[in-house]
Amino acid sequence: MLEISLAAEPIAHIGSFPITNSLALTWLVMALLFIISLNISRKISLVPSHGQSIIESVIEGLYSFFESVVGHHVKALFPLIASLFLFILVANWIGLVPGVGTVGFFHTTKEQPVVVEAQQEGVIQEPIEESRESEMVEATETKFVPLFRGPTADLNTTIALALIAFIAIQYFGFKTLGIKYGSRFVNLKNPIMFFVGLLEIISDISKIISFAFRLFGNIFAGEVLLAVMAFLMPFIAPMPFLALELFVGFIQALVFSTLTAVFVNVAVSHDE
Amino acid sequence: MDKLGIEYKLILAQLVNFTIIMFVLSKLLYKPILSMLEKRKKKIEEGLVLTEKMKVEEEKMEIRKAKMIAETKKEATVLIEESKVHAKDEAKQIIESAHKEADEIIEKGKLQAAEQKKMMQKEMQQEAIDLATGMAKRLLASAMTAETAHTVLKKHIKELQAIA
Numbered sequence: 001m002l003e004i005s006l007a008a009e010p011i012a013h014i015g016s017f018p019i020t021n022s023l024a025l026t027w028l029v030m031a032l033l034f035i036i037s038l039n040i041s042r043k044i045s046l047v048p049s050h051g052q053s054i055i056e057s058v059i060e061g062l063y064s065f066f067e068s069v070v071g072h073h074v075k076a077l078f079p080l081i082a083s084l085f086l087f088i089l090v091a092n093w094i095g096l097v098p099g100v101g102t103v104g105f106f107h108t109t110k111e112q113p114v115v116v117e118a119q120q121e122g123v124i125q126e127p128i129e130e131s132r133e134s135e136m137v138e139a140t141e142t143k144f145v146p147l148f149r150g151p152t153a154d155l156n157t158t159i160a161l162a163l164i165a166f167i168a169i170q171y172f173g174f175k176t177l178g179i180k181y182g183s184r185f186v187n188l189k190n191p192i193m194f195f196v197g198l199l200e201i202i203s204d205i206s207k208i209i210s211f212a213f214r215l216f217g218n219i220f221a222g223e224v225l226l227a228v229m230a231f232l233m234p235f236i237a238p239m240p241f242l243a244l245e246l247f248v249g250f251i252q253a254l255v256f257s258t259l260t261a262v263f264v265n266v267a268v269s270h271d272e
Numbered sequence: 273m274d275k276l277g278i279e280y281k282l283i284l285a286q287l288v289n290f291t292i293i294m295f296v297l298s299k300l301l302y303k304p305i306l307s308m309l310e311k312r313k314k315k316i317e318e319g320l321v322l323t324e325k326m327k328v329e330e331e332k333m334e335i336r337k338a339k340m341i342a343e344t345k346k347e348a349t350v351l352i353e354e355s356k357v358h359a360k361d362e363a364k365q366i367i368e369s370a371h372k373e374a375d376e377i378i379e380k381g382k383l384q385a386a387e388q389k390k391m392m393q394k395e396m397q398q399e400a401i402d403l404a405t406g407m408a409k410r411l412l413a414s415a416m417t418a419e420t421a422h423t424v425l426k427k428h429i430k431e432l433q434a435i436a
Contacts, residue, residue: 007277017281026286030293037300044304046312059305078306079298087293151286155276160286 004224008154009107009145021146022154025100029090029151069261073172073268077261080168084161085257088152092219092249095150096242101223104146152219152252155212162211165260166204173267181267207263211256218252401432 010018040055048056062082067074094100151157173181185201187193222245229238408428412421 005277006275008282017285018279020277020282023282023285023289026289030289030296033293034296034300037297041300041304044308046308046315055301056305056309059302060309063306079294079302082302083290083294083297086297087290154282155278156282157286159278160283160290163283163287164290 003144004227006155006220008149008156009143011145011147020154020156021104021149022151022157025094025148026091026151026157028148029087029094032094033086033090066257066261069258070265070268073176073265077168077172077264080164081257081261081264084165084260085253088161088215088256089250089253091151091157092253093246095153095219095223096226096245096249100148100150101146101227103148104144106142107145108140108142150219150223152215153223155216158212158216159208161215161256162208165211165256165263166208168260169204169207169263169267172264176268211259215252215256218248222248397435401429404432405429 008020008022011021012019040052066081070077185197187197226238226241229241
């Protein structure tokens with residue numbers, strides 16, 4: 001049967017630190033981005049090669065897009081938001097590669113001993129035996145563990161990215177406006193502003209949750225959808241959904257990075 | 273939380289992962305590419321400015337070229353005119369000198385002819401004298417004495433010499 005787990009499964013342990021399948025794929029994504037970057041930076045030239053022109057057009061497109069969102073702050077913000085976009089995009093797309101989520105191993109776990117209560121309902125009861133007997137049964141469970149799982153289909157990754165976005169918003173707010181930015185959250189001028197400040201705190205913290213769950217929900221749902229489609233009709237039928245998931249992966253990367261840019265822009269232009 | 277798989281260790285690991293990849297991308301991808309784009313932009317701008325300059329320069333050169341061609345044509349026309357005049361003069365001079373030389377040659381020829389004629393006349397006279405002397409000697413030898421013949425001869429010779 002189809003097994004769907006919300007949590008990423010550990011595939012190994014280093015001490016008490018679990019190496020989950022999503023963490024393994026995150027490292028693969030990092031390696032991929034690192035290799036591409038290294039290749040480009042080594043062979044960079046004024047007259048670009050095909051590969052360089054593709055990467056250049058991507059970077060230039062992102063730069064001009066984020067410039068239209070955050071204006072002159074783009075210089076300081078670009079490494080963060082472009083990295084968010086590229087990392088999420090590659091992470092989303094790598095989760096769609098055949099084999100991710102389907103190639104793995106079976107793991108047999110010993111479950112906690114369960115107390116089985118056996119009640120024998122018989123007319124004739126042997127005198128030696130007790131009417132109720134309890135016996136300890138040791139149950140085992142075989143579970144399929146995929147070797148890789150899309151990094152963004154794991155809440156730990158999306159929460160980490162949301163935290164990065166949240167920290168960046170606050171950092172750029174304080175960096176640009178100084179202590180004045182704090183008055184957005186703690187304002188003792190009048191009771192109304194005080195409550196508005198409280199609401200701002202709640203709204204900013206809720207951003208972490210909305211960021212994390214939006215990305216996780218979309219990508220996880222997509223993977224579940226693909227898994228169900230592949231389970232029901234393995235050939236051809238999942239193709240449109242795969243194309244749709246490619247699009248969703250791109251859109252989610254764009255939404256995450258653009259929202260970060262927009263929130264940073266709101267933070268730095270507060271009171272302006 | 274357990275069902276969702278949220279674990280603070282993993283969140284921390286992903287935070288570190290993203291920070292690393294952000295620095296790597298910033299160092300190896302964004303900085304070189306953005307600086308290269310900036311460099312290329314500058315180069316293109318420089319190129320455009322240079323092209324504009326070259327165009328202006330080319331236009332100037334064209335004007336100069338046209339001017340020079342016009343001047344050269346003018347000069348050439350003047351030169352041709354001058355050389356035509358010069359050539360006419362030269363031809364005239366050459367013809368004149370040729371005429372002169374021809375006249376001189378004719379004069380020389382005439383002089384030479386006259387001299388030759390004179391010399392021939394002299395030679396003929398001498399031959400005539402010699403002939404006459406011979407004939408007279410023969411005639412006188414038969415008619416006169418040697419003494420009269422000698423006197424008469426001397427007298428005639430003197431006359432002849434005076435004529436020559």
